[in-house]
Amino acid sequence: MPADQALLDGVRRGDRRALAKAITLLESTRADHRRRADALLDALLPQAGRSVRIGISGVPGAGKSTFIEALGLLLIARGHRLAVLAVDPSSKRSGGSILADKTRMERLSVRDEAYIRPSPTAGTLGGVAEHTREAMLVCEAAGFDVVIVETVGVGQSETAVAAMTDLFVLLQLPNAGDELQAIKRGVMEVADLVVVNKADLDPAAATRAQAQLAAAAHAYGSRAPSEAPDAPAEAAQVLQASALTEAGVAGVWEAIEARLARARSRGAFEARRRRQATAWMWDMIAGGLQAAFRADSAVKGALPKLVAEVAGGRVAPSVAARQLLERWAGARGAAA
Ligand SMILES: Nc1nc2c(ncn2[C@@H]2O[C@H](COP(=O)(O)OP(=O)(O)O)[C@@H](O)[C@H]2O)c(=O)[nH]1
Ligand SMILES: [Mg+2]
Numbered sequence: 221m222p223a224d225q226a227l228l229d230g231v232r233r234g235d236r237r238a239l240a241k242a243i244t245l246l247e248s249t250r251a252d253h254r255r256r257a258d259a260l261l262d263a264l265l266p267q268a269g270r271s272v273r274i275g276i277s278g279v280p281g282a283g284k285s286t287f288i289e290a291l292g293l294l295l296i297a298r299g300h301r302l303a304v305l306a307v308d309p310s311s312k313r314s315g316g317s318i319l320a321d322k323t324r325m326e327r328l329s330v331r332d333e334a335y336i337r338p339s340p341t342a343g344t345l346g347g348v349a350e351h352t353r354e355a356m357l358v359c360e361a362a363g364f365d366v367v368i369v370e371t372v373g374v375g376q377s378e379t380a381v382a383a384m385t386d387l388f389v390l391l392q393l394p395n396a397g398d399e400l401q402a403i404k405r406g407v408m409e410v411a412d413l414v415v416v417n418k419a420d421l422d423p424a425a426a427t428r429a430q431a432q433l434a435a436a437a438h439a440y441g442s443r444a445p446s447e448a449p450d451a452p453a454e455a456a457q458v459l460q461a462s463a464l465t466e467a468g469v470a471g472v473w474e475a476i477e478a479r480l481a482r483a484r485s486r487g488a489f490e491a492r493r494r495r496q497a498t499a500w501m502w503d504m505i506a507g508g509l510q511a512a513f514r515a516d517s518a519v520k521g522a523l524p525k526l527v528a529e530v531a532g533g534r535v536a537p538s539v540a541a542r543q544l545l546e547r548w549a550g551a552r553g554a555a556a
Contacts, residue, residue: 276288
């Protein structure tokens with residue numbers, strides 16, 4: 221299927237309406253839309269990839285929106301164009317996305333050099349993350365050279381965002397250092413930069429938190445690689461900033477650029493992108509296979525009983541899995 225030419229041209233020109241339309245198309249669940257979206261992605265892929273992809277996370281109220289606005293305005297002043305996307309699987313249930321409250325970024329959202337897109341309300345984290353990844357490629361083809369993916373510091377969304385970005389930033393509050401146990405270890409493992417935000421509120425507390433977090437980052441960082449595939453090769457750096465006064469925000473960007481430059485010179489930047497691209501493909505294959513497996517009539521017939529047997533401890537999970545896989549393979553063999 222050929223890609224819609226007008227839509228393609230619009231996206232390549234950086235036309236915001238075309239961009240929004242393209243992203244809406246790839247968020248659609250309709251099969252014909254999906255085919256058009258795939259054709260579009262295929263055609264745009266050669267123009268995608270030329271951006272810096274930054275993940276930003278933190279608990280609600282940590283200052284993500286304020287920080288992204290301050291950073292975004294600074295980037296625009298330096299000649300960049302940035303897209304802000306969100307991964308928020310809770311947005312459907314809570315009735316509002318983390319980016320829906322645009323008043324928080326009103327100075328940024330009026331700028332032509334910025335494109336802000338709320339989280340898709342597709343439901344599962346996997347679905348939301350997949351659409352955000354694709355939206356990222358479309359934004360890159362539209363000429364945005366910095367893509368920020370924002371996520372809330374709850375659930376597994378941080379790992380999903382770390383798996384689609386070049387660098388992952390965790391925003392912390394100055395008092396978080398007193399409650400280090402509250403920082404999920406998995407998150408520390410994927411963080412490249414930890415920023416103690418709101419340092420203006422209590423500079424001494426911010427400095428204390430920075431030191432404690434740096435010690436924690438060092439401890440986690442030194443044993444991260446074997447445990448988390450997306451763990452950075454360098455221990456996380458810990459900085460402090462105030463998104464409100466904008467103090468330290470430029471310093472964060474400089475740390476991001478320096479870290480990325482080191483990663484590029486080691487080849488780690490490209491290696492991470494390659495790993496992410498193939499992992500994304502395998503995720504999609506696994507998801508597609510599982511859906512096909514569950515929909516298969518031979519499997520469907522046997523599934524409820526075997527699930528009950530496994531749950532009741534009467535059949536070993538591995539035995540049940542093998543039986544179901546054999547049924548599936550058998551049915552496919554018969555059909556072929
Ligand atoms: N004092 C101070 N307040 C901040 C700072 N950053 C954000 N805030 C405030 O904290 C509140 C939550 O910020 P917001 O950006 O919406 O947080 P988000 O939920 O992580 O997106 C808002 O009232 C902001 O004005 C900061 O650096 N210093
Ligand atoms: Mg926010």
